[in-house]
Amino acid sequence: MTESVFTYAAPGLKFGRGASDEIGWDVQQLVATAGGSASRVLLVTDAGVAATGHPQRIAQAMGSNGLDVTLFAGARVEPTDASLEEAIAFARDCGPFDAVVAVGGGSSIDTAKAVNLLLTNAGELMDYVNPPVGGGRVPEHRLLPLVAVPTTTGTGAESTTICVLDVLALKVKTGISHARLRPTLAVVDPDLTMTQPAMVTASSGMDILCHALESYTARWFADFEAKRPEQRVPYCGANPIADMWSEKALSLLAGAFRRAVGDGSDREAREQMALAATFAGLGFGNAGVHVPHACAYPIAGRVRDYRPPGYPDDEPIVPHGMAVVMTAPAAFARTFEASPERHLRAAELLGADTRDTADGGSGVLPRVLRGLMRDVGLPSGLGEIGYGSDDVDDLVDGALKQQRLLATAPIDVTADDLATVFRSSLEHW
Amino acid sequence: MTESVFTYAAPGLKFGRGASDEIGWDVQQLVATAGGSASRVLLVTDAGVAATGHPQRIAQAMGSNGLDVTLFAGARVEPTDASLEEAIAFARDCGPFDAVVAVGGGSSIDTAKAVNLLLTNAGELMDYVNPPVGGGRVPEHRLLPLVAVPTTTGTGAESTTICVLDVLALKVKTGISHARLRPTLAVVDPDLTMTQPAMVTASSGMDILCHALESYTARWFADFEAKRPEQRVPYCGANPIADMWSEKALSLLAGAFRRAVGDGSDREAREQMALAATFAGLGFGNAGVHVPHACAYPIAGRVRDYRPPGYPDDEPIVPHGMAVVMTAPAAFARTFEASPERHLRAAELLGADTRDTADGGSGVLPRVLRGLMRDVGLPSGLGEIGYGSDDVDDLVDGALKQQRLLATAPIDVTADDLATVFRSSLEHW
CATH class of the missing domain: 3.40.50.1970 (Rossmann fold)
Structure with missing residues (x-):
């Protein structure tokens, strides 16, 4: 049932x-x-x-x-x-x-x-x-x-x-x-965010973006097996209420993300980013996240010597949002088949031209993501953060530990899927 | 400030x-x-x-x-x-x-x-x-x-x-x-609503509709005077979050309202009405309501002998949603000037053709409302409920007592405004 x-x-x-x-x-x-x-x-x-x-x-x-x-x-x-x-x-x-x-x-x-x-x-x-x-x-x-x-x-x-x-x-x-x-x-209080450095705005903004995209493309709540009340979790899969918040957050990000990173004193952009972030917490977070968040755990956890600008430089760190978005283009290329219309609608809300579907549409959302990552100054891929092909097996092992998250994906995710995702994320441009 | x-x-x-x-x-x-x-x-x-x-x-x-x-x-x-x-x-x-x-x-x-x-x-x-x-x-x-x-x-x-x-x-x-x-x-649980009689569905649906329309057209939160924390009320005026819920509820109503009244066994329509009602409570209710709700208080409170089908017939009653929507067309004709774009956008979400703006657009939302009221079987106006021109002064007095609600209106509402609203609501068709 x-x-x-x-x-x-x-x-x-x-x-x-x-x-x-x-x-x-x-x-x-x-x-x-x-x-x-x-x-x-x-x-x-x-x-x-x-x-x-x-x-x-x-x-x-x-x-x-x-x-x-x-x-x-x-x-x-x-x-x-x-x-x-x-x-x-x-x-x-x-x-x-x-x-x-x-x-x-x-x-x-x-x-x-x-x-x-x-x-x-x-x-x-x-x-x-x-x-x-x-x-x-x-x-x-x-x-x-x-x-x-x-x-x-x-x-x-x-x-x-x-x-x-x-x-x-x-x-x-x-x-x-x-x-x-x-x-x-x-x-x-959006005024508290005015002093946030550009890379922090970029990285945490990517966390909002991936929350919205992963919630929006998560397995539909009614496609899970029926749960007893004590089995219910705060993250119950995509649903009509989470969808509404995700769509609105994607629209806000399309209008404000590049501006807030480019000019930290742009008060209106800061306010819209604060609103998008609030929507992440209040709204679509109830659906749950999946592949990019699962992959982010080992990417951040196994960091060697990466030190991004704008963060404390006393020790290496891959900020959470940066770790999450690194595998997002490849992850959404993989999950596309589960709900093409949702992936295309999300890309459209982010401002993509969805008529360009030479690849059947699966490349539209990954392309708009890579463009946004590049524009806000993120690293060009896992390679720049310090990972290479030799790390893929360990990264896959780490992601597989996040079964709670992978279970929210709209497809059954295998170790091979994850290996492909990590390998395609070494160099985005 | x-x-x-x-x-x-x-x-x-x-x-x-x-x-x-x-x-x-x-x-x-x-x-x-x-x-x-x-x-x-x-x-x-x-x-x-x-x-x-x-x-x-x-x-x-x-x-x-x-x-x-x-x-x-x-x-x-x-x-x-x-x-x-x-x-x-x-x-x-x-x-x-x-x-x-x-x-x-x-x-x-x-x-x-x-x-x-x-x-x-x-x-x-x-x-x-x-x-x-x-x-x-x-x-x-x-x-x-x-x-x-x-x-x-x-x-x-x-x-x-x-x-x-x-x-x-x-x-x-x-x-x-x-x-x-x-x-x-x-x-x-939408299954609990399946036995709701048609007039109850119609009347309570109108309450959802007016909650959404009044919240959406309420005075913008930032146009009120600055409040101290102890002065804040649960209803703070139209705002970005309430707007999102209102818009979604209007879209759901446009698709499901006539169907749920016409065929109570239409499970999908019942589920969408239940969702729209939930949005009323969870979302846009935080903004507040204004003229139609203020007018509803005396309309329901001063009932003489009206007894609608589907309600207990032991005593006269004007159900809340019916009382609210009776003055809605006239009220929104009056508030139109405060935010024409919001009134037109709401009408559009309800399925109206917004190109027909011979009257400058102020009649578009009232027309779509009257059409919906008629289609779901509501009384044709305050006249059918038992009120006449002689009652207008008393109704205005009753509405003026609801200053908390009138303060949420996007215009300053006078006794004359209310008299015009009640008089225009005696006969809708």
């Missing part, structure tokens, strides 16, 4: 210039709604974001609402098990808290999710990490209200139920995933 | 055939998330819905999850202060409860909201009713988890923060409005 039900959930949203000035009041309301009264707040951010002064300004505004704010500026860009454990130890030492506020990119927000989980539930981090890497333990107790304040326009981490991390000893990128991790309120 | 921020909030959603079989499990999760454990559940419905057997079936399924369910089938279609007080007294007598489930139309769901409010907060019903009719008291304590299960495809009550009621002694329709009234989870 096939599925007939889809689900949808999202945090509350406050969107617009100046929205981040009111967080003290919001925290008081959220804690009151949960049956308590707010006094101590933990603010989680990273050193780069702290250098902009935004977190301190937000903490000060919360102070004028009578809240006692403890600042933790040690979130790591691309969190690891070690960096999360450090944040958790800090929070357990300095607690108890009534609420958590995260100010930063997906990394700060994800760090806050892990901290919130381990402040309210017993055990250690690895107990809760997705199997087979971790124990897959389900949180027993409710978490504290969490307000997420994104300063990069990507990821949608402010709305999702997942915390992504590298497990250092295993060189694997994995996650913790549970409905209770979802922030209570997302506060999206 | 004008506003720069908009807000958005929605309950969780489970949508699809069979979704109503799993409510016991959902209730257990929701109560656990709120920090408790579920044992006693109050199920609120009305006699007409109870006659379909759906509430009993849902109660039985919850019983197999180990829940003890108390059934209250006394919700009134179009609730009054008296009917709500009766429901509250019943619930206070039979409580305490761990959760509330509402199965029915907007009336059952709104009754459950009032019951939930007065089960968890001190005082009496009228303390919480919107001023100037009631005391406008703000609920102090959090409410119980509320699962709303709509059986009519309209209103979006499963997602909104408002409970609508008639205050009998004053012959006025008003409401209770607060963020905490919002249901926690909406379970939308």
